[in-house]
Amino acid sequence: MQLQVKDVRVQFGGLAALRGVSFEVAEGQIFAVIGPNGAGKTTLFNVITGFQKPTQGEVFFEGRNITNQSPHLIAHSGLVRTFQKTEVFTELTVLECVRIGLLNTFRPNLSQVLFGSRAVSGFVAGAPARVAKILALTGLSAKANAAADELSYGERRLLEIAVALAAEPKLLLLDEPFSGLNASEALHLSHVLSDLCSRGMTIILIEHNVNVVMAISGNVLVLHHGEKIAQGSPSEVSRDPEVIAAYLGREWVVDVAS
Numbered sequence: 001m002q003l004q005v006k007d008v009r010v011q012f013g014g015l016a017a018l019r020g021v022s023f024e025v026a027e028g029q030i031f032a033v034i035g036p037n038g039a040g041k042t043t044l045f046n047v048i049t050g051f052q053k054p055t056q057g058e059v060f061f062e063g064r065n066i067t068n069q070s071p072h073l074i075a076h077s078g079l080v081r082t083f084q085k086t087e088v089f090t091e092l093t094v095l096e097c098v099r100i101g102l103l104n105t106f107r108p109n110l111s112q113v114l115f116g117s118r119a120v121s122g123f124v125a126g127a128p129a130r131v132a133k134i135l136a137l138t139g140l141s142a143k144a145n146a147a148a149d150e151l152s153y154g155e156r157r158l159l160e161i162a163v164a165l166a167a168e169p170k171l172l173l174l175d176e177p178f179s180g181l182n183a184s185e186a187l188h189l190s191h192v193l194s195d196l197c198s199r200g201m202t203i204i205l206i207e208h209n210v211n212v213v214m215a216i217s218g219n220v221l222v223l224h225h226g227e228k229i230a231q232g233s234p235s236e237v238s239r240d241p242e243v244i245a246a247y248l249g250r251e252w253v254v255d256v257a258s
Helices: 041-048 071-076 094-105 110-115 118-138 153-166 183-198 210-216 234-238 241-248 250-257
Strands: 003-012 015-025 030-034 056-061 079-081 171-175 202-206 219-224 227-232
Touching: 003 041, 015 041, 015 056, 015 219, 015 227, 030 041, 030 183, 030 210, 041 056, 041 079, 041 171, 041 202, 071 079, 094 118, 094 153, 118 153, 118 183, 153 171, 153 183, 183 202, 183 210, 210 234, 219 234, 219 241, 227 234, 227 241, 234 241
Parallel strands: 030 202, 030 219, 079 171, 171 202
Antiparallel strands: 003 015, 003 056, 219 227
């Protein structure tokens, strides 16, 4: 398994944000984490990516224990995330934003920077092609020279994902990537994520758009009050009585049946 989360618990004073959550994620799939607000979804992402230390439990990425590692080291290992709030460099162009993201993949020492090296020149020479490929994958090629603050909200979401892709993730964690998107934008993003998955990338997403989750995910984890209450295929989870009662609601059963 590419990612293993073992018995993770997070306690904030008297509040248990996560209560012994365990699951595994296989390589090359879209894995969704769903549940009502306050279920512990973002706290789980924070633990996996090093922004929150667990009270107990461990996280393994590609067989290595990454529990309590710093976020930048976890990102350098190939586990990259986005956040709920869209963050881009609004004063830069789309191309420049993605080019900055490439820096996560290249960390020259001081002498290489000051005196030049084949590694530095090779990185610089290869950057335009890598940026162009990422822009094509996300559908932003036509916006390459546009300022980031000129983009629509949906395009900014795509840009944030493009910057994350520039870091060459092996596993990409997306926190509510469909939030605020209209139907057309959501459909485009669904195609982008499915395409990335078909190319071998693993994606874990937190999402409240249940229709999207059920359409593109191979596996779904459901959290409620910090506990895992279900995990399985979209079909299995959507018919789980506990999931229906805690999150989906009875109207979802009608939608599925119709």
